[in-house]
Amino acid sequence: MDNPQDSLNVGFMTSGGLAPCLSSSIASLLSSYMALSTPFTARLYISGYKGILTGDSILLSNADIPALIESFHKMGGSPIGSSRVKLTNVEDCISRGYVPKGKVPLEVAAEQLKKDGVNVLHTIGGDDTNTQAGQLSFHLAKKGYELQVIGMPKSFVPFSSPGLPTMNTYDIHALYIPEISVDIASEGARLRAVMDKYDCVNIFLSEGAGVSDIVSEKEAMGESVSRDAFGHVRLESINPGAYFASKFKALVGAEKVLVQKSGYYARSSPALTYDRELIQKCADVAVQGAISGISGVAGQDDMSGEFRVIEFERIKGEKPFNVGQKWFEDMTAEIGAYGNEREVRASFVNSKGA
Structure with missing residues (x-):
């Protein structure tokens, strides 16, 4: 060799x-x-x-x-x-x-x-x-x-990734990732209390979070979903940020919503x-x-x-994130995310062979 x-x-x-x-x-x-x-x-x-x-x-x-x-x-x-x-x-x-x-x-x-x-x-x-x-x-x-x-x-990832130091502060009130299913109604109730206390709610939405639910909802309505050459869903075609924003706006009683796609800034910045x-x-x-x-x-x-x-x-992609890592459990517990619902979405893990 x-x-x-x-x-x-x-x-x-x-x-x-x-x-x-x-x-x-x-x-x-x-x-x-x-x-x-x-x-x-x-x-x-x-x-x-x-x-x-x-x-x-x-x-x-x-x-x-x-x-x-x-x-x-x-x-x-x-x-x-x-x-x-x-x-x-x-x-x-x-x-x-x-x-x-x-x-x-x-x-x-x-x-x-x-x-x-x-x-x-x-x-x-x-x-x-x-x-x-x-x-x-x-x-x-x-x-x-x-x-x-x-x-x-x-x-x-998973050894180090830009954004982790920021995520470990009190600047966010919710964190959604693909590996953990989100009960929007339950989270909406929790975040409504956050809104009443702080007059704002900051949500961090990981790329891929909620995509399977959005795709299923669109396809059930007869809408087609655009995919790239690799068969991946084109996220810009389903716009998860706008989807979650519309859901939570009513649930938390927000008068206005701002969706910022940090990837545009992070991807264009020097290392x-x-x-x-x-x-x-x-x-x-x-x-x-x-x-x-x-x-x-x-x-x-x-x-x-x-x-x-x-x-x-x-080498293969789409490896599920290990949600059982102590730092992640500590962080989500600290901000009150997910409550006691920490089960990995079985369909996601099984489909990735983890």
């Missing part, structure tokens, strides 16, 4: 939703490569897998890299753009004009990487990005093409110092993996706690 590289032609791409770590991940990887004695070239693919499929990339001059590293650390989002592309969804790739009719996206991506002479590809993104990276890696291995594909996660330290640890592991000829996803192993290149076979 190990196959040390004498020189490295490294490709970088970011994919999926934007996140504050994407730009710093590129910078940290470049820093780790600059610290090596092994010669390398860096190629940035524009707009994720779309850039690989269409051959849209920028070859960096090594003389420019130090300035880019400094600049990228100050940026939020991704300086090279992103896209949601599923390489195994042939019809979607063709309909969006990324590959000609009759072509197989995995084959097109493989040929482009060969043409560019890339022997290490860093895919920076979430679970969809890195499961696709795994598919690409397996496909290339079958074709006998020597390419290390090393993913970088765009979040560090915090603590995040950058985590990112650099992953980047160092990723580059050592490239040197050793190892493919996988560089991150903190949730079994051993070790930072390592984790096998693609172990």
Whole structure:
């Protein structure tokens, strides 16, 4: 498995939703490569897998890299753009004009990487990005093409995540996550007392919370629900924030409601110092993996706690959050969320194999 590289032609791409770590991940990887004695070239693919499929990339001059590293650390989002592309969804790739009719996206991506002479590809993104990276890696291995594909996660859950320090304050009165069902009537009664006491109610709604209920309600009414190339519900099409706001406005007696989507701010902000330290640890592991000829996803192993290149076979998304963790139970008890109803939604857990 190990196959040390004498020189490295490294490709970088970011994919999926934007996140504050994407730009710093590129910078940290470049820093780790600059610290090596092994010669390398860096190629940035524009707009994720779309850039690989269409051959849209920028070859960096090594003389420019130090300035880019400094600049990228100050940026939020991704300086090279992103896209949601599923390489195994042939019809979607063709309909969006990324590959000609009759072509197989995995084959097109493989040929482009060969043409560019890339022997290490860093895919920076979430679970969809890195499961696709795994598919690409397996496909290339079958074709006998020597390419290390090393993913970088765009979040560090459950070990650390932006927002936890804020959530552990008294600034919120309710917290809803996908893993725990919400009794809206019961919560409405509890929050009405909060409204009477403080004249306001602050609710933190996690991405994905209540989605299954909203989708079921819409489909029961004969409405269609839009989904992306991966089959995920497009959250903007069902607007959970507006749904919960309309439900609770009447229940708590609010005269006005403000829905703020913090993701718009967080995704476009530069990484915090603590995040950058985590990112650099992953980047160092990723580059050592490239040197050793190892493919996988560089991150903190949730079994051993070790930072390592984790096998693609172990990477999957939609892992349920462990609601039994002491810090979470303490926090929800402190704000009075859920009362005694702490049962994990069985259908959610069973469908995810937890």
